[in-house]
Amino acid sequence: MISFEPTEEQQIARDAMHEFAASALRPVARECDESASLPESLLEEMHQLGLCSTQLPAEHGGGGEARSPITNALVLEALAWGDAGLALAAVAPAAFAFAIADFGTDEQKRALLPLFGGKRFHAASLAVIEPGPASDAALPRTLAEPKGSGFVLSGSKRFVPLADRASHFLVIARNNGGQDAFVVPRDAAGLRIGAPDAKLGLRALPTASLELERVELPASARLGGVQGCDVRRILDSSRAAIAAALTGLARGVLDYAVPYAKEREAFGQAIARKQAIAFRLADMHIEVESMRWLAWKAASRLERGLSATRAAHHAHAYAAEQAMWIADEGVQVLGGHGFIREHPVEMWYRNARTLSVLEGTLGL
Numbered sequence: 001m002i003s004f005e006p007t008e009e010q011q012i013a014r015d016a017m018h019e020f021a022a023s024a025l026r027p028v029a030r031e032c033d034e035s036a037s038l039p040e041s042l043l044e045e046m047h048q049l050g051l052c053s054t055q056l057p058a059e060h061g062g063g064g065e066a067r068s069p070i071t072n073a074l075v076l077e078a079l080a081w082g083d084a085g086l087a088l089a090a091v092a093p094a095a096f097a098f099a100i101a102d103f104g105t106d107e108q109k110r111a112l113l114p115l116f117g118g119k120r121f122h123a124a125s126l127a128v129i130e131p132g133p134a135s136d137a138a139l140p141r142t143l144a145e146p147k148g149s150g151f152v153l154s155g156s157k158r159f160v161p162l163a164d165r166a167s168h169f170l171v172i173a174r175n176n177g178g179q180d181a182f183v184v185p186r187d188a189a190g191l192r193i194g195a196p197d198a199k200l201g202l203r204a205l206p207t208a209s210l211e212l213e214r215v216e217l218p219a220s221a222r223l224g225g226v227q228g229c230d231v232r233r234i235l236d237s238s239r240a241a242i243a244a245a246l247t248g249l250a251r252g253v254l255d256y257a258v259p260y261a262k263e264r265e266a267f268g269q270a271i272a273r274k275q276a277i278a279f280r281l282a283d284m285h286i287e288v289e290s291m292r293w294l295a296w297k298a299a300s301r302l303e304r305g306l307s308a309t310r311a312a313h314h315a316h317a318y319a320a321e322q323a324m325w326i327a328d329e330g331v332q333v334l335g336g337h338g339f340i341r342e343h344p345v346e347m348w349y350r351n352a353r354t355l356s357v358l359e360g361t362l363g364l
Contacts, residue, residue, distance in 0.1 A: 021082025
């Protein structure tokens with residue numbers, strides 16, 4: 001018989017992350033949004049969850065556990081239910097580390113993976129998004145040109161998570177008609193890191209731009225060395241992860257709107273008993289479930305080593321559209337209260353709008 005239920009271990013992991021999201025993320029989410037800051041103590045607390053370190057090879061300082069994109073999707077959804085910006089901050093270094101673990105040379109693994117297996121939080125990040133309305137992560141304009149035995153990188157990246165503290169960036173660039181990824185250290189000559197972005201949403205997640213002005217890199221900076229890497233796989237993992245995060249955000253809106261509608265009375269009756277509101281809540285629930293199944297499908301294909309490009313694109317595109325709709329409906333259910341900071345729905349609306357246009361910032 002086919003079962004669509006999580007395994008017992010996955011359920012335990014999801015419940016633990018949901019409890020952490022409720023006790024540690026929700027209480028500080030508003031303050032972090034208002035101040036546009038990310039406390040170092042919270043990063044350290046999230047690092048202790050082992051979201052990255054436990055899934056890295058034991059020979060490189062990790063826990064040696066087998067990585068499961070499905071489990072990671074469940075965990076990310078639970079954390080994003082607490083706050084999407086803080087959830088992305090927790091898992092952004094894993095996108096870098098997992099790419100190194102999957103495609104890196106032995107030398108790259110020995111040099112970089114131990115950074116993420118220690119007791120302290122370590123920041124590194126993917127650099128994918130580029131400026132311009134026609135930006136396509138799969139067709140980067142950032143260019144890698146051969147020079148001697150190495151490369152010269154030129155281009156711009158935007159919305160790079162944790163850029164204010166990351167030690168390394170994995171920059172997606174065009175190379176000889178294809179795509180490659182390059183490990184760029186923070187102190188590389190020619191790399192300029194911009195001021196923190198002033199964003200509509202996800203204000204708790206620090207992001208910034210990168211300007212690469214003929215950054216010279218050795219051949220060893222190319223992820224995978226001479227063999228290169230599967231950039232498409234990295235992007236598929238990122239899209240599936242963002243779909244899971246958007247699902248968690250949308251579920252948070254629904255979980256807040258339903259009890260509010262049951263308690264809020266108009267004309268002597270709870271507004272949840274009004275057809276217009278009840279049908280709206282039902283549609284929101286249907287869309288959350290649909291988003292979740294699409295995210296799980298993409299994660300499942302990644303876990304089985306199958307091509308996940310189509311599934312990840314569908315999951316990401318659908319979640320981006322529907323999460324925005326659900327957030328908007330949540331504001332509508334609360335009426336005038338949906339626009340004031342007394343309730344978190346307006347913050348989730350802004351987060352949904354911002355997260356829906358991001359791509360390539362994290363991975364499963």
